[in-house]
Amino acid sequence: xxxxxxxxxxxxxxxxxxxxxxxxxxxxxxxxxxxxxxxxxxxxxxxxxxxxxxxxxxxxxxxxxxxxxxxxxxxxxxxxxxxxxxxxxxxxxxxxxxxxxxxxxxxxxxxxxxxxxxxxxxxxxxxxxxxxxxxxxxxxxxxxxxxxxxxxxxxxxxxxxxxxxxxxxxxxxxxxxxxxxxxxxxxxxxxxxxxxxxxxxxxxxxxxxxxxxxxxxxxxxxxxxxxxxxxxxxxxxxxxxxxxxxxxxxxxxxxxxxxxxxxxxxxxxxxxx
Amino acid sequence: xxxxxxxxxxxxxxxxxxxxxxxxxxxxxxxxxxxxxxxxxxxxxxxxxxxxxxxxxxxxxxxxxxxxxxxxxxxxxxxxxxxxxxxxxxxxxxxxxxxxxxxxxxxxxxxxxxxxxxxxxxxxxxxxxxxxxxxxxxxxxxxxxxxxxxxxxxxxxxxxxxxxxxxxxxxxxxxxxxxxxxxxxxxxxxxxxxxxxxxxxxxxxxxxxxxxxxxxxxxxxxxxxxxxxxxxxxxxxxxxxxxxxxxxxxxxxxxxxxxxxxxxxxxxxxxxxxxxxxxxxxxxxxxxxxxxxxxxxxxxxxxxxxxxxxxxx
Numbered sequence: 001x002x003x004x005x006x007x008x009x010x011x012x013x014x015x016x017x018x019x020x021x022x023x024x025x026x027x028x029x030x031x032x033x034x035x036x037x038x039x040x041x042x043x044x045x046x047x048x049x050x051x052x053x054x055x056x057x058x059x060x061x062x063x064x065x066x067x068x069x070x071x072x073x074x075x076x077x078x079x080x081x082x083x084x085x086x087x088x089x090x091x092x093x094x095x096x097x098x099x100x101x102x103x104x105x106x107x108x109x110x111x112x113x114x115x116x117x118x119x120x121x122x123x124x125x126x127x128x129x130x131x132x133x134x135x136x137x138x139x140x141x142x143x144x145x146x147x148x149x150x151x152x153x154x155x156x157x158x159x160x161x162x163x164x165x166x167x168x169x170x171x172x173x174x175x176x177x178x179x180x181x182x183x184x185x186x187x188x189x190x191x192x193x194x195x196x197x198x199x200x201x202x203x204x205x206x207x208x209x210x211x212x213x214x215x216x217x218x219x220x221x222x223x224x225x226x227x228x229x230x231x232x233x234x235x236x237x238x239x240x241x242x243x244x245x246x247x248x249x250x251x252x253x254x255x256x257x258x259x260x261x262x263x264x265x266x267x268x269x270x271x272x273x
Numbered sequence: 274x275x276x277x278x279x280x281x282x283x284x285x286x287x288x289x290x291x292x293x294x295x296x297x298x299x300x301x302x303x304x305x306x307x308x309x310x311x312x313x314x315x316x317x318x319x320x321x322x323x324x325x326x327x328x329x330x331x332x333x334x335x336x337x338x339x340x341x342x343x344x345x346x347x348x349x350x351x352x353x354x355x356x357x358x359x360x361x362x363x364x365x366x367x368x369x370x371x372x373x374x375x376x377x378x379x380x381x382x383x384x385x386x387x388x389x390x391x392x393x394x395x396x397x398x399x400x401x402x403x404x405x406x407x408x409x410x411x412x413x414x415x416x417x418x419x420x421x422x423x424x425x426x427x428x429x430x431x432x433x434x435x436x437x438x439x440x441x442x443x444x445x446x447x448x449x450x451x452x453x454x455x456x457x458x459x460x461x462x463x464x465x466x467x468x469x470x471x472x473x474x475x476x477x478x479x480x481x482x483x484x485x486x487x488x489x490x491x492x493x494x495x496x497x498x499x500x501x502x503x504x505x506x507x508x509x510x511x512x513x514x515x516x517x518x519x520x521x522x523x524x525x526x527x528x529x530x531x532x533x534x535x536x537x538x539x540x541x542x543x544x545x546x547x548x549x550x551x552x553x554x555x556x557x558x559x560x561x562x563x564x565x566x567x568x569x570x571x572x573x574x575x576x577x578x579x580x581x582x583x584x585x586x
Binding site for chain 1: 356
């Protein structure tokens with residue numbers, strides 16, 4: 001396999017600095033900070049209390065925000081990675097240079113992933129600083145795990161977006177596919193599973209159903225952050241049907257990582273043809 | 274095939290196209306093309322849209338893999354494992370290139386220099402060479418079409434390439450830009466670079482190229498220098514004769530011994546299409562007609578005649 005790191009780094013560097021210069025990174029980081037602070041203070045308003053409660057509740061509230069926002073941001077960030085170059089007419093030029101298609105794809109992905117990770121870390125990291133006084137060591141660990149899994153969630157949907165950008169014939173179609181992907185994974189998937197569960201009275205596919213959750217990176221992310229929090233577990237519908245034997249952080253992280261690697265590998269395979 | 278691989282070009286070929294075909298389903302975009310482009314040659318590729326020249330161009334660059342056959346640059350397969358070394362020696366200017374609007378001219382060039390592993394110190398000099406020295410720090414969204422085309426050429430020149438592929442390179446350039454562009458090409462040629470270009474501005478290309486290939490329906494229909502192609506095709510020479518009033522019949526009689534196509538306009542102008550071999554005979558007959566002739570204009574067959582004559586030989 002003919003592979004060099006330098007062209008990957010050049011492409012990744014360009015993508016990353018493009019997002020820094022366009023203030024995209026700053027805007028996303030601020031968005032995360034503002035939403036997270038609001039949630040930390042008003043997240044318990046339904047229960048009649050305003051103000052910071054426990055790190056468990058804060059994370060649980062943040063999860064329900066992140067699970068909508070990050071997939072959407074990642075899909076919008078990556079959907080035109082390749083198809084945009086193709087439509088602009090610069091793809092042929094790039095491919096005429098000493099760079100392979102796999103290197104170009106990987107460079108695009110890593111640069112965009114770095115921008116997304118940087119925004120996530122900066123945005124939620126700032127919140128962690130604000131909440132620092134209320135955090136003990138365990139809380140800090142849970143929050144760190146929340147940030148790490150948020151980044152991986154973004155990387156997973158970014159990998160899907162890059163795959164769409166390879167498969168789609170034009171930008172319009174790619175953006176349509178991106179929105180449809182978000183709709184399916186974030187809204188439809190759980191509803192379908194719930195539907196099967198309700199209609200079948202729990203008998204149809206009962207044992208396999210929890211494992212189907214691994215097929216949705218958004219669900220993996222939710223379970224990863226919620227399964228350990230005893231007092232909020234009951235409030236999280238499908239998450240609670242997840243069997244305890246699967247509720248290992250290692251397995252869930254591996255599933256998220258697989259969601260980054262597999263779409264990217266498929267994208268590379270399609271792009272090389 | 275078509276005499277495209279003459280012995281002299283075979284010896285020092287910079288680009289060799291060997292029995293290359295590219296099929297898209299049932300469509301044969303390129304169908305069995307053989308070409309040898311000599312080192313140091315300025316080679317033109319012409320053809321209508323859909324004639325297959327873009328596909329052939331992309332196969333020469335290794336962007337499209339041939340269904341059959343192979344392309345060699347300096348004797349190395351462009352799609353092979355040594356593709357990186359091959360591509361560092363190649364400069365490519367795509368048709369209608371659009372760069373990144375958010376970057377400046379200098380930043381654009383630096384990005385491509387890094388990808389090409391060319392020294393970044395070249396960038397400033399190249400921008401000056403293509404006449405963009407003053408616009409180096411400006412964002413590309415402020416660039417005109419001509420400026421973008423100049424930047425495209427600067428990009429193609431990164432890494433001092435031995436071989437240049439230029440697809441419709443003068444599109445969007447004003448006359449001054451075209452002149453500057455060919456001045457740069459001549460400098461490169463003097464340094465020994467091989468240049469392959471396509472153009473639909475045939476009048477422009479025929480003055481400049483050493484040889485050219487005419488493509489139609491995926492095949493190369495003719496290869497050679499413009500004079501050689503003219504001679505080979507035996508295209509008629511067109512002679513326009515301005516005749517003194519009332520002398521037309523006499524001039525016609527003087528030319529009657531020669532097998533010519535004659536036409537007249539306005540009673541004083543004679544249009545003659547003469548086989549090349551009879552050119553001098555026609556001229557001497559006209560000279561004998563003496564004062565009956567006011568003016569004579571001789572036009573050699575242009576590339577347009579060759580080009581547009583292809584479909585209906």
